[in-house]
Amino acid sequence: MPSLSARGAELHFEEAGSGPALVLLHGLGGSSADWSPYVAALRGHFRVITPDVRGGLLSRDVAHPHGPFTIPQLAGDLAALLQSLGALPAHLVGWSMGGMVALQLAADAPAAVASLTVVNSGPDWTPKTPLQHLALRLRGVVTTFVGPGPMAQVLARKLFPAPAQAELRRSYIARMGRNDRAAYAALLAAIVGWSVAERLPSLTMPTLVVASDGDYTSVASKEAWVRRLPDARLVVVPGTRHALPLEAPERLLAVLLDFLGQ
DSSP states (O other): OOOEEEEEEEEEEEEEEOSSSSEEOTTTTTOGGGGGGHHHHHTTTEEEEEEEESSSSSBESOOOOOOOOOHHHHHHHHHHHEEEEEEEEEEEEEHHHHHHHHHHHHHGGGGGGEEEEEEEEOOOOOOOOOHHHHHHHHHHHHHHTHHHHHHHHHHHHHHSSSGHHHHHHHHHHHEEEEEEOOHHHHHHHHHOHHOOOOOOOOOOOOOEEEEEEEEESHHHHHHHTTTTSEEEEEEEEEEEEEHHHHOOOOHHHHHHHHHOOO
């Protein structure tokens, strides 16, 4: 498993294939392994790079393994990794927290981003209602005192509710349960209050926003911020939920290949 020492962290990554650099960024509690079906399908067209974020399953902060972490810090890690690999500019694909990291890098270093794909994510994670504040506080408390494994059991029932998705539920719970409790809580805290919403008009690279109609945030809310991007389009994948990359890889792959082919 290759890794790179950069910015006080040991950053794990995998790469396969050749061609233009394509980076796949996992969500909170996930890892580069989440993208395995995509690597197999894309490596014939791209140099596919799948990093693990600092504090995740396979990458660690050497001095501060339990954080605190920030989204700009994770974006800086990604820039350092890609520069060391000679993989700039790169096409970025980010799911959930990975989408936030991709948006942050696009805002901080637009020349490093050939294109941007954001899957079930957004440019702002600032709670705006008492209910949102309460939900985030409860998730933080449960994660801190119980751990990501039990939290994953709750989430899995919402993300994969169908009887036929039993294996998805099992693998999701098992993967999430391997996270370090304190590091996971620190990554969750990094999301809360983060925003690049005011910088959206400066993101001029071709951008695709992929939305599930069963995601945590509505399609309408995504339409609102997509309109603020100079060169962006929104694609909705009906009948799917927040964990779209895990739930329906063949459908997301079709959308990605259509966009990247252009």
